[in-house]
Amino acid sequence: SDVLLLNGPNLGILGRREPEIYGTDTLADIERAVAEEVAPRGWRVIARQHDCEGALIGAIQSSYDTVGAIVNPGALMIAGWSLRDALANYPRPWMEVHLSNVWARESFRHESVLAPLASGVIVGLGALGYRLAARALVSTVA
Numbered sequence: 845s846d847v848l849l850l851n852g853p854n855l856g857i858l859g860r861r862e863p864e865i866y867g868t869d870t871l872a873d874i875e876r877a878v879a880e881e882v883a884p885r886g887w888r889v890i891a892r893q894h895d896c897e898g899a900l901i902g903a904i905q906s907s908y909d910t911v912g913a914i915v916n917p918g919a920l921m922i923a924g925w926s927l928r929d930a931l932a933n934y935p936r937p938w939m940e941v942h943l944s945n946v947w948a949r950e951s952f953r954h955e956s957v958l959a960p961l962a963s964g965v966i967v968g969l970g971a972l973g974y975r976l977a978a979r980a981l982v983s984t985v986a
């Protein structure tokens with residue numbers, strides 16, 4: 845079985861992107877960490893990062909046979925309505941992750957149009973948040 849790990853715009857440059865906000869772990873580090881967390885259940889990770897909303901939607905549409913997903917939508921949290929509709933049709937549990945504590949930041953980051961559809965949301969715990977989201981899937985997915 846596979847888990848979809850989906851990262852949105854500007855997350856491919858993690859490690860070099862405002863490290864004081866997003867930390868120094870690269871996306872490759874995060875992908876490895878998630879793979880480590882789900883390996884005991886025999887799951888593998890399909891990791892996709894796209895800067896364009898359409899490509900993220902395509903990744904979701906091609907992943908209906910995964911067991912669950914971890915999604916950091918980046919700024920598409922704010923107004924990614926097409927991404928929201930794609931996630932509404934994703935048949936499995938998924939977790940929304942934000943590295944930074946979005947509520948401690950600018951007010952335009954205080955609402956996610958996606959979060960109401962998520963099984964859970966983890967914010968502000970940096971790269972650890974992805975591990976915790978993976979653990980949540982491991983312990984809640986039937």
Ligand code: DQA
Binds near residue numbers: 853917944953
């Ligand atoms: C982010 C928070 C978003 O507001 C921002 O646009 C990002 C990263 C996070 O992981 O903290 O791109 O999703």
